[in-house]
Amino acid sequence: MELKLIKGHGSGNDFLLIDEWTHRYTFTEENRRDLALALCDRETGIGADGILFVMESRQADAKMRIFNSDGSEASMCGNGLRLHGRYVCDKLGRNEIVVETNKANLYVKRDGDIYEGVPAYRVEISPVLFELESLPMMIGKDRLFDEKVEKLSDSIRFSALAVPNPHLIAVGDRTVIASGEQKRIAEMLNGPNDICPDGVNVSFVYPIKDSAIYVRTFERGVGFTNACGTAMSASTLTTCQLGLNHYDTPVDVYNNGGKVRCVVHQHEAGRYSIDLIGNGTYLFEAVAHLELDSPRHFQLKDQKTYKEQAAYDQLREEVESYLNVDVF
Numbered sequence: 001m002e003l004k005l006i007k008g009h010g011s012g013n014d015f016l017l018i019d020e021w022t023h024r025y026t027f028t029e030e031n032r033r034d035l036a037l038a039l040c041d042r043e044t045g046i047g048a049d050g051i052l053f054v055m056e057s058r059q060a061d062a063k064m065r066i067f068n069s070d071g072s073e074a075s076m077c078g079n080g081l082r083l084h085g086r087y088v089c090d091k092l093g094r095n096e097i098v099v100e101t102n103k104a105n106l107y108v109k110r111d112g113d114i115y116e117g118v119p120a121y122r123v124e125i126s127p128v129l130f131e132l133e134s135l136p137m138m139i140g141k142d143r144l145f146d147e148k149v150e151k152l153s154d155s156i157r158f159s160a161l162a163v164p165n166p167h168l169i170a171v172g173d174r175t176v177i178a179s180g181e182q183k184r185i186a187e188m189l190n191g192p193n194d195i196c197p198d199g200v201n202v203s204f205v206y207p208i209k210d211s212a213i214y215v216r217t218f219e220r221g222v223g224f225t226n227a228c229g230t231a232m233s234a235s236t237l238t239t240c241q242l243g244l245n246h247y248d249t250p251v252d253v254y255n256n257g258g259k260v261r262c263v264v265h266q267h268e269a270g271r272y273s274i275d276l277i278g279n280g281t282y283l284f285e286a287v288a289h290l291e292l293d294s295p296r297h298f299q300l301k302d303q304k305t306y307k308e309q310a311a312y313d314q315l316r317e318e319v320e321s322y323l324n325v326d327v328f
């Protein structure tokens with residue numbers, strides 16, 4: 001078959017976007033998994049953190065499914081929803097849409113530029129769940145907020161929440177961020193273990209100053225990525241709960257891929273949602289000639305590069321100089 005795709009990224013978290021709605025592709029669940037494993041492979045494939053499938057929806061303007069590079073499906077993807085949402089906005093000629101995701105229909109809106117020449121999209125991150133059974137995470141407690149977990153570390157304090165994919169958050173100083181603890185803990189919880197049997201995204205957070213944090217994430221199903229949108233959203237919420245940042249106030253979230261902005265909203269009855277604002281940048285489009293039952297043997301043809309990355313590179317250079325000078 002000839003598989004049309006776009007490669008793009010949200011804050012350096014890169015994805016392959018496949019529009020099965022327009023192109024009338026029909027995939028089995030096994031096809032989706034195999035496509036993710038084959039095409040996301042950075043050694044033998046095209047290379048990406050995951051695949052975003054654009055699908056028709058009966059209850060929203062479009063539907064998004066996200067598969068990690070290890071072939072596992074996740075319930076949500078914040079950086080991916082900006083890229084997916086931008087694509088659907090372009091396709092429908094609109095600046096505001098609703099996208100059906102695994103657990104909720106979420107808005108996507110064209111926002112102002114996050115940097116000169118870098119269009120931004122605002123996406124809703126919701127639902128937010130604090131019960132540990134939502135991750136799941138089994139430590140003999142119903143919730144985890146700013147507490148040590150003996151089986152993980154004798155010094156680091158953790159918070160856990162689902163948005164609705166699972167996140168474990170540690171807020172610490174430079175020594176914590178620079179230690180090897182994040183890798184050790186994340187690899188343990190994303191291998192065979194009895195604490196997080198479905199795995200978990202593990203983020204270490206450094207509060208830079210009021211309304212500015214740095215987040216580094218080891219993603220379930222991927223490993224360390226430049227950025228993870230749901231993780232940055234969950235981390236911002238946790239810093240608000242810790243009193244380090246403020247609700248309904250934009251927080252600049254720096255990461256190894258650049259930066260986004262998050263705004264945490266408190267609603268009635270203890271309900272939260274988060275606005276995640278950032279780029280949705282196209283890198284190139286191409287056609288992969290492959291057979292679905294053996295996608296590793298593909299040929300990429302008709303590749304066309306977009307010109308948007310140049311402006312994004314300037315954002316990233318500014319962030320890197322800022323982080324090097326002020327944070328690490």
Ligand SMILES: N[C@@H](CCC[C@H](N)C(=O)O)C(=O)O
Pocket residue numbers: 013050066068073074075076077078079080165166201219220221222227228229230231
């Ligand atoms: N990078 C995405 C999250 C992708 C899914 C995650 N790895 C999981 O398995 O939960 C984001 O931007 O949120």
